[in-house]
Amino acid sequence: MGKLFACAGAVLAAALLLASPAYADGRGKPSPDVAEAPVHAVPLRPTLSEPAPQGQSGQIALRDGVTLNVPDGWRFYPAEQARAFLSRSNAAAPSGDTLGMLAPASERIDAPDAWACIISYDAIGYVRADTASGLGEANFEDQVKRARASQNRPFEGFAIAPAFDAAAFDLSWAERTAPPAAGGKDFRHEQKALGRQAVVGFTSIGTADQMPEITAAAPTLFSMLSFPEGQRYADFNAGGDRLSNYGVPGLITGIAATATAETAAQQQGPAAGGINSMYLWIAAGVIALAAGGFFLTRRRRDRNIEPEA
Secondary structure: OHHHHHHHHHHHHHHHHHHHHHHOOOOOOOOOOOOOOOOOOOOOOOOOOOOOOOOEOEEEEEEOOEEEEEOOOEEEEEHHHHHHHHHHHOOOOOOOEEEEEEEEOOOOOOOOOOOEEEEEEEOOOEOOHHHHHHHHOOOHHHHHHHHHHHOOOOOOEEEEEEEEEOOOOEEEEEEEOOOHHHOOOOEEEEEEEEOOOOEEEEEEEEOHHHHHHHHHHHHHHHHOEEOOOOOOHHHOOOOOOOEOOOOHHHHHHOOOHHHHHHHHHHHOHHHHHHHHHHHHHHHHHHHHHHHHHHHHHHHHHHHHOOOOO
8 A cells, every 4th residue: 555655646746747837937838739828019109200300599590680589498490391391281381481490499390299480581571550450350351261262271260360569560360270170280370570671470380289388489489580770660761662562461361452452443343344434435425526516616617707818
């Protein structure tokens, strides 16, 4: 009996020795008919192209003596980066020449959720401040909507109503460029600084949820701009400087005041033209009748005069 228990103990010990790898740390190696446990990779976030675009701070010369004084918390990028940002954002370029772009130093401007401010320079001459009264017209937003349709630009309405500062000679407003649920870059904040010969634009492009950040930064952005002495709005010389074809409302619609006047004349329709033509024909008829009467009277008078000897 003792030998039997000894043999059984030896068999049990051998079985435990062979089975020990299954209880070791780790997954071990499964048998051919058992599927290996799947390995779940950590999901990777999409990476941006390297290196990141590099901006600069300090004094930036724009054009015709106009400068930007960019503080440390902001960066200025050249025109090529500004145009690339507009293309990525599917946004229309502002009027005039694109000179560059401003963005917070913490922003990576090639990231999908980045917002930035495009700097433009539009040498359209001296814009008369007294034309700003047109902003108060009841149908002005409809005028902008029609203008945007002709420019093939989306416009859902004003996010911030247009306002003209007659003391600082600048204009600001904001547009909803897409329905709120559309996503993407659907918010556009505009600022225009009037100078003696040109208008400098600050066009901030972002999303609707970035509106508080963009509007809060607008005064800081505007404070970076400086016109040189002699090129400020107050330096206008009425005797020699060129007046702009654009009024203050035209800086928003993008339509010159002269073009607006021609459009208004055309909208009077053919009736007005017909009336004017009718008056011209009547006047011509009266003149013809008067001339005929004059010559007829003179012929009769000439016949009654006796010839001299």
